Amino acid sequence: MYKLYDFLPSGNSYKVRLLLTQLQIPFTRIEVNILNNESRTPEFLAKNPNGKIPVLEISPHQYLAESNAILFYLSQNTSYFPDNHFEQAQVMQWLFFEQYSHEPNIATSRYWISILGKEREYKQALEQKQVLGYAALNVMENHLKKQDFFVGKTYTIADIALYAYTHVAEEGGFNLTKFPAIQAWLKRNEIFLD
Amino acid sequence: MYKLYDFLPSGNSYKVRLLLTQLQIPFTRIEVNILNNESRTPEFLAKNPNGKIPVLEISPHQYLAESNAILFYLSQNTSYFPDNHFEQAQVMQWLFFEQYSHEPNIATSRYWISILGKEREYKQALEQKQVLGYAALNVMENHLKKQDFFVGKTYTIADIALYAYTHVAEEGGFNLTKFPAIQAWLKRNEIFLD
Structure with a gap:
């Protein structure tokens, strides 16, 4: 096991x-x-x-x-990873986006604010993370205006990777009310949680 | 094309x-x-x-x-990506290591110092990047003491990804003389450059 x-x-x-x-x-x-x-x-x-x-x-x-x-x-060999070669690469593109442009800003802000409780100590660094984190959310929002899931027409590991820290982004000080497409996508993800 | x-x-x-x-x-x-x-x-x-x-x-x-x-x-379907399922995942592990633990420190230091020429302006941020960049180099060094290439026994895209910024790490202020296994690996990579 x-x-x-x-x-x-x-x-x-x-x-x-x-x-x-x-x-x-x-x-x-x-x-x-x-x-x-x-x-x-x-x-x-x-x-x-x-x-x-x-x-x-x-x-x-x-x-x-x-x-x-x-x-x-x-x-691999499940419905969570596409069969199509180009779509597989698009999944990888979003996984690298998540680790480079999303996680270091949104997850790190959440870690400092909600897990360590050190919002004041990290005030200056958090300001930069806010800018970069919102930039990542904007990229997601514009993409999700055009499609229901990140790659192709179905739920894949690209959605799982981006859902993880987006659904708790408010714990990092990010306000999602201006991102209706992200909010609708978060709801679509919840279907798969049960 | x-x-x-x-x-x-x-x-x-x-x-x-x-x-x-x-x-x-x-x-x-x-x-x-x-x-x-x-x-x-x-x-x-x-x-x-x-x-x-x-x-x-x-x-x-x-x-x-x-x-x-x-x-x-x-x-895909070349010798630069393994056939074996676990080795494929190990390649991915090193690619994510590169983008999360290596590139943001080593490449960003090189960008500030050698491309923008702003070493003084970024002095404080560079100190933290030095610590994290050397930590990434240590992980690589210890791994390369045990094997010639990052995954399996052959040259893969994991080596290409990590070669890119490691072979110019000195332009980011990193001294590679204390990393003999990395230096030997850099030389092995050069065989594939011609």
């Missing part, structure tokens, strides 16, 4: 739990409290030398890190 | 040019000078709403953004 080393408040961990649950794949969850530096112990670094959760233990001593690489791995 | 919208000094663009050249795929290059905001014009934003280079035009009105998604697309 898969073992998932993760941290409950992490959106990156949430992505993997969501897909495993949707695919009805059983797994054991092992909590790694990153606030206590539990992802920096020698034992954990042997699993992921980059010291980050989530990590999927596929079999003993076979580990996979990076949430979006785990989504890629688990979704 | 493919059209590549790119900017010569960009390592993200370099990755794509390198793979296209290695695969002997002809392409037309269109220079987009990001220093003149040419990636923010309405014409360019119609190609990539996220306003970043490189962008691959696969056919008229069919665009793919995000350098590592382009590498994924071009490498």
